[in-house]
Amino acid sequence: VSADHTFATAVSFPRDMVVPHPKCSKGGTAAGLPINTALSYGGLPCVVTVIEALTGVDIQFAGLITFDGVINMSDAVGGVPVCVKGPMIDNYSGINLPAAGTYNLLGVDALAFLRSRHGVGDGSDLGRISSQQVYLSSLVRKLESAGTLSNPLTVYKLASAATSSMQLSSS
Numbered sequence: 001v002s003a004d005h006t007f008a009t010a011v012s013f014p015r016d017m018v019v020p021h022p023k024c025s026k027g028g029t030a031a032g033l034p035i036n037t038a039l040s041y042g043g044l045p046c047v048v049t050v051i052e053a054l055t056g057v058d059i060q061f062a063g064l065i066t067f068d069g070v071i072n073m074s075d076a077v078g079g080v081p082v083c084v085k086g087p088m089i090d091n092y093s094g095i096n097l098p099a100a101g102t103y104n105l106l107g108v109d110a111l112a113f114l115r116s117r118h119g120v121g122d123g124s125d126l127g128r129i130s131s132q133q134v135y136l137s138s139l140v141r142k143l144e145s146a147g148t149l150s151n152p153l154t155v156y157k158l159a160s161a162a163t164s165s166m167q168l169s170s171s
Helices: 037-055 067-076 107-115 125-144 152-165
Strands: 018-021 030-034 063-065 080-084 088-090 095-097 101-105 166-168
Touching (some): 018 037, 030 037, 037 063, 067 152, 101 107, 107 125
Antiparallel strands (some): 018 030, 080 101, 088 095
């Protein structure tokens, strides 16, 4: 987030990207491990340590959202609209968007969209990352739109979903 709070930048790291891992609570120094293994070596703090070592950026706060959290948060805002260029069908994740167009994703459909790798791109995490960026951008636009955050019921549902489904860092 910029110092004047006029813009923010998000960076995606493929979970399967192999990087050196600094020492975490459940494991010693290791090289050549996928980023997502850091979670099992010491939870969210270990993931932060790995990303800090990789980027040289001091991460002051972090959050982890569960699959249930994605479902609950998409429901709390009444769904997240996403636009796809063509069919997106993935029997592994369960997403079934049969044609190009805009779809309002709720619940398990939102999770399936975010998890799909076989229904988009070349079947790798790169296609999935693109879908996740589309979804998150649309979610932010929806939250910024008139009415979403001024509706007390929606704010309550969103806050309840977030607090019950997210793990936040304490430092």
